[in-house]
Amino acid sequence: MTADVSVPNDTPADPADIPVDALPSRGPLWKRLPVVRQLRTSVGLQRGMLVTGVVITAIFLVTAIFAPLIAPYGGSQLRSGSVAFGAQKAPSAAHLLGTTVGGYDVLSRVVWGTRTALLVMIAAVVLSIFLGIFLGLVSGYFGGWIDRVLVVVADAIYAFPSLLLAIVAAIVISKGQSSMWGGILAAAISITVVFVPQYFRVVRSEVVRVKAEAFVEAAKVIGTPPARIMVRHVLRNSVRTLPLIVTLNCSEAILTLAGLGFLGFGIEPSAAAEWGYDLNKALSDVTSGIWWTSVFPGVAIVLTVLGVTLVGESLNDLADPRLRTRRAAGRRGARAAVQSEVDVVEVDPLDAPPVADEDTSTGRTGSHDETTGGAR
Amino acid sequence: MSTTDVATAEPAADPAPAAGASRHRGGGLGRYLLVRFLLIFPTVLILVTVVFVLMRSTGDPITAALGGRLGPEQLKERIHAAGYDKPILVQYWHYVSGIAHGDFGTTITDHRPVTQVLTTFGSATLELAVYALVVAFLIGIPLGRIAAARRDKGPDAVLRVSAILAYATPVFFAGMVLKLVFAVWLNVLPVAGRATTRSILTMKTQGAGTGVYLIDAISTGDPAVVGDVLQHAVLPAVALGLLTAGVFLRLVRTNVIGTLQTGYVEAARSRGVSERRLLRTHAWRPALVPIITVIGLQVAMLLGGAVLTETTFEWKGLGFQLVQYLLARDFVAVQGMVALLAVIVAVTNFVVDVIAALVDPRIRY
Numbered sequence: 001m002t003a004d005v006s007v008p009n010d011t012p013a014d015p016a017d018i019p020v021d022a023l024p025s026r027g028p029l030w031k032r033l034p035v036v037r038q039l040r041t042s043v044g045l046q047r048g049m050l051v052t053g054v055v056i057t058a059i060f061l062v063t064a065i066f067a068p069l070i071a072p073y074g075g076s077q078l079r080s081g082s083v084a085f086g087a088q089k090a091p092s093a094a095h096l097l098g099t100t101v102g103g104y105d106v107l108s109r110v111v112w113g114t115r116t117a118l119l120v121m122i123a124a125v126v127l128s129i130f131l132g133i134f135l136g137l138v139s140g141y142f143g144g145w146i147d148r149v150l151v152v153v154a155d156a157i158y159a160f161p162s163l164l165l166a167i168v169a170a171i172v173i174s175k176g177q178s179s180m181w182g183g184i185l186a187a188a189i190s191i192t193v194v195f196v197p198q199y200f201r202v203v204r205s206e207v208v209r210v211k212a213e214a215f216v217e218a219a220k221v222i223g224t225p226p227a228r229i230m231v232r233h234v235l236r237n238s239v240r241t242l243p244l245i246v247t248l249n250c251s252e253a254i255l256t257l258a259g260l261g262f263l264g265f266g267i268e269p270s271a272a273a274e275w276g277y278d279l280n281k282a283l284s285d286v287t288s289g290i291w292w293t294s295v296f297p298g299v300a301i302v303l304t305v306l307g308v309t310l311v312g313e314s315l316n317d318l319a320d321p322r323l324r325t326r327r328a329a330g331r332r333g334a335r336a337a338v339q340s341e342v343d344v345v346e347v348d349p350l351d352a353p354p355v356a357d358e359d360t361s362t363g364r365t366g367s368h369d370e371t372t373g374g375a376r
Numbered sequence: 377m378s379t380t381d382v383a384t385a386e387p388a389a390d391p392a393p394a395a396g397a398s399r400h401r402g403g404g405l406g407r408y409l410l411v412r413f414l415l416i417f418p419t420v421l422i423l424v425t426v427v428f429v430l431m432r433s434t435g436d437p438i439t440a441a442l443g444g445r446l447g448p449e450q451l452k453e454r455i456h457a458a459g460y461d462k463p464i465l466v467q468y469w470h471y472v473s474g475i476a477h478g479d480f481g482t483t484i485t486d487h488r489p490v491t492q493v494l495t496t497f498g499s500a501t502l503e504l505a506v507y508a509l510v511v512a513f514l515i516g517i518p519l520g521r522i523a524a525a526r527r528d529k530g531p532d533a534v535l536r537v538s539a540i541l542a543y544a545t546p547v548f549f550a551g552m553v554l555k556l557v558f559a560v561w562l563n564v565l566p567v568a569g570r571a572t573t574r575s576i577l578t579m580k581t582q583g584a585g586t587g588v589y590l591i592d593a594i595s596t597g598d599p600a601v602v603g604d605v606l607q608h609a610v611l612p613a614v615a616l617g618l619l620t621a622g623v624f625l626r627l628v629r630t631n632v633i634g635t636l637q638t639g640y641v642e643a644a645r646s647r648g649v650s651e652r653r654l655l656r657t658h659a660w661r662p663a664l665v666p667i668i669t670v671i672g673l674q675v676a677m678l679l680g681g682a683v684l685t686e687t688t689f690e691w692k693g694l695g696f697q698l699v700q701y702l703l704a705r706d707f708v709a710v711q712g713m714v715a716l717l718a719v720i721v722a723v724t725n726f727v728v729d730v731i732a733a734l735v736d737p738r739i740r741y
Contacts, residue, residue: 171702
C-alpha cells in the first residue's frame with residue numbers, strides 16, 4: 001500500500017507504446033527486478049504467500065551455497081576417522097538426523113542435496129530457456145511448415161507423461177549411472193526434454209502476436225535484417241511471461257529429479273547427495289518403522305518445491321488482473337474508496353509490463369485491469 | 377491443445393490462431409470430431425519416433441540388456457537375429473509398421489509381447505487411476521467450491537496453501553508418510569500390495585477374472601475379500617489422488633470466481649438473487665466444463681504418477697512393471713510400453729475432447 005505511493009516515478013507515460021527495452025529508464029534497477037517489484041506491490045494474503053516463498057527459497061539457496069560449512073559430514077562420507085557411521089542409527093548427538101540404510105549421515109545428505117537440486121534446477125532451466133526461446137522464435141517468426149511441424153511435435157510431447165519421457169532421456173544420456181557432473185547434467189537434460197515444449201509454446205505464441213505489431217513492420221520497411229528484427233524487436237518483447245514459467249519450472253525440475261532418483265535413474269550416491277535416491281533406499285525402512293531416513297529428505301523436497309512454487313504462484317496471481325486488482329481493492333477497504341483512483345493509476349502500469357499474461361497484452365490499450373478482467 | 381493448434385495446422389496459414397479458430401466456428405460437430413480423430417495418428421507417430429530415436433541412440437538393446445552376460449559372438453548372433461544390425465531406417469520402418477499392426481515388440485528379458493504385458497498389468501493401473509480420480513473428485517471439487525465461495529477469507533487461504541502443498545509433495549513421499557502413519561504406527565491399513573494372498577487365491581478360483589480386483593472381489597460374493605481389496609486400495613489411491621485433488625481445487629476455484637464475474641451472473645445479482653443461489657445455480661455448472669478437458673491432461677499425469685505410486689506400494693501394474701524392465705535394462709520392453717502409453721494418452725485426449733464438445737456446443741472449429 002505504502003509501497004505503491006512511494007514509487008510514482010515508476011509509472012511511464014504510456015506502457016503500451018514502450019517496448020521492454022525501454023525499461024531501464026524507469027527507477028532504480030533493484031525495484032524493477034521481478035520478485036522485488038511484486039513484493040512492493042502485493043498486499044495481504046498474497047504478500048504473505050510471496051514473503052513465505054521468498055524466505056524458504058532464500059534458506060534453500062543459502063544452504064546450497066554454504067553446504068560445506070553447514071553439513072557435519074560429506075554427502076558420500078561413510079566414516080569419521082576410521083569409525084564407520086553404522087546403518088539406520090536413530091537420531092543422536094553425532095548424527096542429528098540419524099543415518100541411512102547405506103550408512104550415510106542423513107543431515108549431511110539433506111544439506112548436500114540442496115546443492116544437487118539447485119545445480120540441476122539451474123542447468124535444466126537455462127538449457128530449456130535457450131532451446132525453447134530459439135525454437136519458439138524461429139517457429140513463430142518464420143511460420144510455414146517448420147512452424148506447423150514444431151507445433152505438432154511440441155504438442156505431442158507436451159501431452160505425454162513427463163516423467164516417462166525424462167526416464168527415457170535419462171537412459172539415453174547416462175544409461176542409468178554417472179559421476180556427479182555427468183549425473184547432474186543428465187538429469188538436467190532429461191528435464192529439459194520435458195520443458196522445451198512449454199517454453200516453445202509460450203514464446204511462439206508471443207512471437208506470433210508481436211510479429212504483427214507496427215514496429216516490426218516499420219523495422220522491415222527500413223530494411224533491418226531478419227536476424228536483427230528477431231532479436232531486437234520481437235524477442236525482447238516476447239519473453240515477458242518467462243520469469244513466471246521459470247519459477248514454476250524450477251519446482252517441477254526438483255520434482256522430476258526426485259522422481260528419477262526414486263526410480264533409480266538419478267545420480268549415484270557416491271557422486272552427489274540426491275533426495276530422490278535417499279527416499280528410494282528408505283522405502284523398505286518405512287515398513288519397519290524407521291522414519292528418519294525418509295521423512296527428512298522428503299520434507300526437504302516438499303519445502304523447496306513449496307518455497308519456489310509460492311513465489312511462482314504469487315507472481316502468477318499478481319500478473320493476472322482478474323486475481324490481483326479486485327483483491328487489492330477488497331483489502332484496502334474504506335481507505336481505497338478515497339484513494340482508489342490514485343491506486344489504480346499507480347498499480348496497473350507497475351505490474352503490467354514484466355509478467356503480464358496474454359490477456360493484458362492482447363488488450364494493450366485496455367491495461368486498466370478492471371475492464372479487461374471483467375470482459376473475460 | 378484443442379483449438380489453437382488445429383487452427384495453425386489448417387491449410388490457410390493464419391497469423392493469429394485465435395482469430396482463425398473463431399472464424400471456423402461455423403464448422404459442424406462431425407468435422408470437429410473427424411479432425412480430432414485424425415490428429416491421434418501424427419501425435420502417436422511423433423511420440424513413437426521420439427522414443428525410438430532416443431532409445432536407439434544408446435546403441436542396440438541386446439547389448440544393453442545382456443552385455444555382461446553373453447560373449448561377443450553370442451551377442452552378435454542375437455543382434456543379427458533381432459535385426460539390430462540393419463540400417464536404422466529399415467529398423468524404424470519395421471518398428472512403426474509393427475506398431476501399426478498392434479505389435480509393440482517382445483521383451484528381451486522374459487520374451488513376452490509388450491501387448492501381453494499391457495493386458496496383464498493394465499487392469500491394475502486402470503483400477504488405481506480410477507480410484508485416484510475418485511479421491512481427487514471427492515476432495516478437490518467440493519473444496520474448490522468452498523475456496524471460491526469464501527474467497528480471500530481464512531478457508532480460502534488454507535485451502536490454497538494446501539493445494540500448493542499437495543503439488544509440492546512428490547507422490548512417493550506422500551505414499552511413504554501415509555504408509556508410516558496408517559500402516560506402521562496406527563497399523564490399520566496394509567503396507568503394500570493389492571490384496572492378501574488369500575484374497576487373490578479366492579478371486580482366482582471364484583472371481584470373474586477381469587484383473588480389476590474390485591470387480592473380481594465383488595463377483596466372489598465374499599465381503600471379506602471386497603473389504604480386503606478396498607483396504608489395500610486406500611493408501612495408494614489417496615497418495616495419487618491428492619496430487620490431482622490439488623489441481624482440481626485450484627481449477628474449480630478459479631473457474632467459479634471467473635463465472636461469478638460474468639455478465640449473466642451480474643445480471644442475476646442485480647435482480648436480487650442471493651449470493652448462495654448465484655453460486656449454486658448460476659455459476660457452478662459452467663465452471664465445471666473446463667474440468668473435463670483438464671481430466672484429459674490429468675490422465676497423462678496420473679500415468680506418470682502411477683509409475684511412482686505403484687513402486688511405492690508394490691502395486692503390480694504397468695508402472696511397477698515398467699520400472700522392473702528399466703532396472704533390468706530391457707529397453708525393448710521400455711520402448712514398447714512407452715509407445716503403448718503414448719497411444720493410450722492420445723486416445724484419452726481424443727475421448728475427452730469429444731465429451732467436451734458434446735457438453736459445450738461452443739467447442740468447434
